[in-house]
Amino acid sequence: MTETELEEHEALLQFMYLAPVGLVRTDLAGEIDMLNPLSAQLLLPVAPGGELTNLFTALEGVAPELRRMAASYTAERGAICENHRAQLTAGLRGREDPRHLGITLIKFDATRLMAVLTDLTQTVKQERLLRQSEAWFNAIVTGVTDYALTTVDEQGRIERWNESIGRLTGHDAAAVLGQPFSLFYPPGAITAEHVGDRVREAEADGWSLDDGWRLRADGSRFWGCTMVAPLEPPEATAGPRSYALIVRDTTDRRDTLEHIRRSASTDHLTGLPNRRAFFEAAELELLRCERQPRPLTLVMFDCDHFKAINDRWGHAAGDEVLRHFAGTLRSVCREVDLIARMGGEEFVALLPSTDVDGALAVAARIRAAVAEAAVAFDGRSIRYTVSAGVSAMGPALKGLDSLIKRADQAMYKAKCEGRNRVELAAS
DSSP: OOHHHHHHHHHHHHHHHHOSSEEEEEETTOBEEEEOHHHHHHHTTTSGGGOOSBHHHHTTTTOTHHHHHHHTOOSSSEEEEEEEEEEOOOOBTTTBOOOEEEEEEEEOSSSEEEEEEEEOHHHHHHHHHHHHHHHHHHHHHSOOSEEEEEEEOTTOBBOOOOHHHHHHHOOOHHHHTTSBGGGGSOTTSOOHHHHHHHHHHHHHHSOEEEEEEEEOTTSOEEEEEEEEEESSOGGGOSSOOOEEEEEEEOGGGHHHHHHHHHHHHBOTTTOSBOHHHHHHHHHHHHHHHHHSOOOEEEEEEEETTHHHHHHHHOHHHHHHHHHHHHHHHHHHSOTTSEEEEEETTEEEEEEETOOHHHHHHHHHHHHHHHHHOOEEETTEEEOOOEEEEEEEOOTTOOSHHHHHHHHHHHHHHHHHTTSSOEEEOOO
8 A cells, every 4th residue: 555545545434433424334245344433422322232233133123125126226436325214222212212224225336325314303393293284284274185074072083063974975974873973994903092092192292194995884984194183282171172073085095195205114025114104103002002901912923944045945945935024914903003014024913902812813813824835926926934923022121122022022032942832021
């Protein structure tokens, strides 16, 4: 190395050390040859065994898609991804926000990559507040195909008849008065406890919104947004509270809204929610359990001998196995259950209002369905199995991270005891 090259190298090292963001230089396979202290600080908590030799391996558990994105990038140089987001922890409500990492991956030349890592925790928190404000604004001013407007009581039961209900849903007064507003949801899309949750969230936050399929009296579906909002401030009345219920038909805007939502919250290989989307939804579910205790269980799944599947049949076949398992989860779980791909070959299902026996039964059905099926790929038939661990929320657990950790430990017990089985976390 010449003196000039040495000076340039030392200047690069000094820049990396002092940079206000994490910087990592790797080869095309992700093998790290240079990183600054901030990047090590950001990566160590998620790197398996604290090992920082390969960037893609270090981030496999929170951003498994990075390796594929880099491998499929064919240009000589350029940005492979910009500010790609990964959620690192669930956080502890009231004490610690969920941690988010932004990842920009740049291809320098034919042999080198540079990753820029940024802590986005506060940015994501501010964006969530902004989305809530925008949702409220859109609920008031956005043009819609149709809407139904009525009032519900503190248990979410419909109090008044309005012609707009018949116009939108086809129900008459006798069918809706005194019924919970879950009447407008397909089976499995909302639990009885969630009806009360929506009212309590409206009381606490000023409104409660959700999007999804809604049900008409004739059994047909439409894509809609349901908003619950208090009719008067808490101090204005000492009697029973009433809440406005607005059901909007947004079918004509569904494709646009879904594209925006899915681009940020979906695992592109399986179509399931990604790790980030799971943590956001699960955080709300845990808050609901704190406000109104009810059973909540979680199941962690791992595809057995997945590396051997990739080694024998190729990565394309492994991808097909992951897609097959995602389809199995969808077919067994309810719409209200939170299912997601956590990373690699690990998947999760959070089951609201489901006790331990119910969760064990769900996990057993999924395990059996996988064991009995075969994945068709390129004219061949591939069989695989899964191991599962079940944990239940209880007073001894501090939050979502603890619930996941216990299910993960039970899952590895299932693997150690022979795989293709379901284990319950120790109480």
